[in-house]
Amino acid sequence: MTSAHSDDAVIEAVGLGRDFVLSEGPLFRRRRRTVAAVRGIDLTVRAGEVVGYLGPNGAGKSSTMKMLTGILTPTSGSLRVLGMEPARERTRLASHIGVVFGQRTTLWWDLPLKDSLELTRHMYRVPAADHARRLAELTGLLELGPFLATPVRQLSLGQRMRGDLTAALLHGPRLLVLDEPTIGLDVVSKATIREFLLRLNAEEGTTILLTTHDLGDVERLCDRVVVIDHGSLAYDGDLAGLRAAVPVPRVLVVDLAEPSPPLEVAGARFVRAEGPRQWLELEDNPSAVIARVAAGNEIADLTLREPDIEGVVAALYRGAEPRPA
């Protein structure tokens, strides 16, 4: 621990970086090339926060997650998780954090779920009484009862994810690290997982850091979003701030009385048409544009669409400069 470590910081990264050195080219003429997967990230996550760690493929999310959990050693900067240096104190850290990778399971494929969870208890050396109490709680909340006796290989993806979450939480970790926790799940399973995570955070104060490409996860769960691109932080703040920071135009959907050629209106840009419906990107304030459209056309209906988070993050990735707050 360092004296600079602040009390309620669960994650403290300063100038965190990770390079990979690749050897490329034909034998005897190999060239070494360095890929900077993570470049000088400063990130503090405080107890009780739910943080979405977003970015396009290859942005450096997994490399960051691996450093946080001690699987990968940073090549620059400093990193403390719950006051520990993950790569050096990986085993001790493991008893205070829970990790779930949506695409992989930590459960034993051939064992019934409850036996798999029992093995997890031994791995984390959780006393039997604590385990039984916590398993009963989690079984209730995640409705595991009907499939506790089912071998893991026969579980649906949603059931397995609930099992994996249980395995990650049986030892009562203070930090939960989730990599794509709802990937591949149907709408109902996603909602179950999201509600559960919100409750876990509210009732136990568990800090949650999650990567996701599912913007519903972000909208429902995250107080704060951190966007990483090419290994560097592109945004750190709340979702409303992200929406406001990236200039994605609002869209006016105009239902005309009949199909018409593309509207040409000052302060708006025609995007597309489908029968009598046209989409216009607004460059001016909506009421001015609506008045201009109404002046020359018969309108059946109008809807103003705020940019959705998908559009905002996509714009950020495309390199739209965030506006100063």
Ligand SMILES: Nc1ncnc2c1ncn2[C@@H]1O[C@H](COP(=O)(O)OP(=O)(O)OP(=O)(O)O)[C@@H](O)[C@H]1O
């Ligand atoms: N073991 C490795 N050896 C060499 N390069 C690597 C290694 N791991 C990651 N990289 C490179 O580092 C960069 C960041 O990769 P990383 O997997 O962290 O991104 P990501 O944001 O998790 O992407 P995804 O959403 O696709 O999982 C990429 O350019 C990747 O090719």
